Amino acid sequence: MDKYDILKKYFGYPDFREGQELLIDSILNGRDVLGIMPTGAGKSICYQVPALLLSGITLVISPLISLMKDQVQALNQAGVHAAYINSSLSESQISKALRLAAAGQYKIIYVAPERLETYEFLQFAQQAEISMLTVDEAHCISQWGQDFRPSYLKIVQFIRRLEKRPILSAFTATATEKVKEDIACVLGLMEPQALVTGFDRKNLYFAVETPRKKDSYLMQYVKEHKGESGIIYCATRKNVDLVCDRLRAEGIAATKYHAGLGAEERRQNQEDFIYDRCPVMAATNAFGMGIDKSNVRYVIHYNMPQSMENYYQEAGRAGRDGERAECILLYSAQDVAVNRYLIENKEQNAENTWEEMEQIRERDEERLRAMTYYCMTPDCLREYILRYFGEMRSGRCENCLNCAREYEEADVTQAAEKIIACILECRQRYGINVIAGILAGESRAKLREYGVFNYDSYGSLKELRETEIKMIIHQMLIDGLLVMSNDKYAILKLSPDADAVRKGQRRVIWKKVKINAKKADTANVSAARMRKSDILNSKGLELFERLRALRTEIAREESLPPYIIFSDKTLVDMCVKAPMEKQEMMQVTGVGENKYERYGEQFLAAIADYSKGSREKYYFGDVQEAVAQTAQRSGSTKGKKADFYLTKEQAESFPYAEKYLAAELAEKLNGLRDSETVKKMSGAEIFRTMQAKEYAGETVQNGIRKKYVSKQGQTAGLFIGMRKSKSGTEYEDIYYNEDAQRMIVAMVIEK
Ligand code: ADP
Helix, strand or coil: CCHHHHHHHHHCCCCCECCHHHHHHHHHCCCCEEEECCCCCCHHHHHHHHHHHCCCEEEEECCCHHHHHHHHHHHHHHCCCEEEECCCCCHHHHHHHHHHHHCCCCCEEEECHHHHHCHHHHHHHHHCCEEEEEECCHHHHCCCCCCCCHHHHHHHHHHHHCCCCCEEEEEECCCCHHHHHHHHHHHCCCCCEEEECCCCCCCEEEEEECCCCHHHHHHHHHHHCCCCEEEEECCCHHHHHHHHHHHHHCCCCEEEECCCCCHHHHHHHHHHHHCCCCCEEEECCCCCCCCCCCCEEEEEECCCCCCHHHHHHHHCCCCCCCCCEEEEEECCHHHHHHHHHHHHCCCCCCCCCHHHHHHHHHHHHHHHHHHHHHHHCCCCHHHHHHHHCCCCCCCCCCCEHHHHCCEEEEECHHHHHHHHHHHHHCCCCCEHHHHHHHHHCCCCHHHHHHCCCCCCCCCCCCCCCHHHHHHHHHHHHHCCCEEECCCCCCEEEECCCHHHHHCCCCCCEEEEECHHHHHHHHHHHHHHHCCHHHHECHHHHHHHHHHHHHHHHHHHHHCCCHHHHCCHHHHHHHHHHCCCCHHHHCCCCCCCHHHHHHHHHHHHHHHHHHHCCCCCCCECCCHHHHHHHHHHHCCECCCCCECCCECHHHHHCCCCCCEEEHHHHHHHHHHHCCCCCECCCCHHHHHHHHHHCCCEEEEEECCEEEEEECHHHHHHCEEEEEEECCCCCEEEEEEEEHHHHHHHHHHHECC
16 A cells, blocks of 8 residues: 555545645655644644554654544544553553553554653553654744643653654644754754645635624624534633623523633533534633644634734634634724733743743733734735734735725825824823824813813814724824834834824825725625535535534434544535445545445435435536535645646746746736646745745744845845835845746746
């Protein structure tokens, strides 16, 4: 058997995803690997497939007990002999598992790092043939990361005690350059094959909403998505309780999770959620570490989280199966105040010096600000997220609310001048609430206390609503005309750029959601939101529901989470292919031999019962199209289309110019290609090629990624230039001069 046979037989997939093969091949060649891939990218396959091809055992170190159980269940379902050893087992269970392991029962064993130094485990490991040691959540080894676990350092001592050094493979979803170095260095990876794939999760739809009543918005949303699984994150335990009660009162099977509940209740509730007995979970951020539920269709943030790091991690729990899922943040200005309070009152390590504490607080404030800007930006939300994590990209994603919305630009230079005047009149001492209050001419007690009623600025923008003034102030912050102080007071000050506005040399443009575009808005949004209904027609959706019910029934009988039996994606593909016999069923993505043995016939029977033997179509368009669509969704590397190339003739009409960004270059190339047979080129791919040639690369400083051009790269015609985001902030990016353009065109000409 080769890697493809393993992939199909055990996991039921026809192709590898981007990057998986590279890592698998390296492991099989005996080389260490380091995989940095976002959640849901498919890291597990990267070590599970080679584990089944290597002669001995693979040990997987994982910090999360719940995740181990899930992974082992899924592997056993797929017909792979796997086990886990951690503190959730009794001593006698552990001894038994080790006995079986020593007898060669398991190919893959998950262990908690603490276990590595116990006598019993070490004795087993020293006698067994350990082919590979995989470190999952490898960032836990770095003291720079947020999740440092001292027990991870034990891995190194453990390896030293083994007779033969196994192949090492390490995986994580979050790593700055520093953490990456740490992983390689502390673990002692030997010339590892590293792979960093992008952070983009294409199947996730992003939106920020500012509903007047969050509660009503939420209830309506959950009702509209009845039967689907979702998580609702709230900032406080109190909110979790309230939201959960409201949902239950509306007849929705909801449960909850926060640190105020007893351990048993938390365990029970988590299980109810995972097994889809209660598909909706209201929770604080205490919930989620190690939750591997793949069919979460939406993550709603009832409150804004404290940082983009938290947000992306929590929102990222949606759509791990690669199917479309939605991440919606319900923003209100009050969220900022609550978070600021939480930051101020955060417990800090008592051993930190005062300066260190200050530094941490400042960093937290900085992160909160970036989070707040996310809620304010009129630009593409995905672009904002990816840029925050250091991935440069340009252009709209067409799969977020902001890309679906229509905006109108309003010249608010005059209002901006008044805002600046007010800040100066207040001698740069107040935050946004006071400034907006003064300008709107409010008569709040606090304003009276500050004695601002006789200021020239008082009421000078009273034709606007206070919220509108705040929005303009936010626009000015985004444009870099104003800055906010880094402390809890968040005082507004002028940046040097504000001078240009005062002197009448710069205009201020406010991008405002078009009110009368609301209808178009909804239509666009639902187009962007299409999921299985994208592919399946109404009869297909009905079949899907039947198959889902069958899955739930089996799950109950076998006490397994439904998604471990088949993912939603597999069910959709079943409806598209409507298989009538084994051969056809085996073509469905996610159906491997073992799964077929267990469940194949039941599902075939359900489909036959529904179709009554007719070859009716349960999807839109023709088969090829729908299948290609599903294949594309699964991120498969072997679509029907060939990789990008141009014929010689096509290449001759390339519109060379003085300089292009990678994305522009890709666009020009795509303009020439034959879209029927050839995949699209992307800016990211051009950059990756340049990286591979060592013409360019990326560094990370303070969490911000920066691109650079090497000496060879410069010779080839790459150079760094400034560019401006839509919101006006400047940043560096790589440009390609005509020589470089010719080089890239030559590279893609058909051989
Ligand atoms: P990660 O650990 O990176 O968060 P997982 O390993 O849990 O991601 O994989 C996410 C999902 O993608 C799983 O449902 C997995 O079965 C699926 N998957 C992984 N590799 C492939 C592939 N080559 N083809 C189709 N689906 C895949």
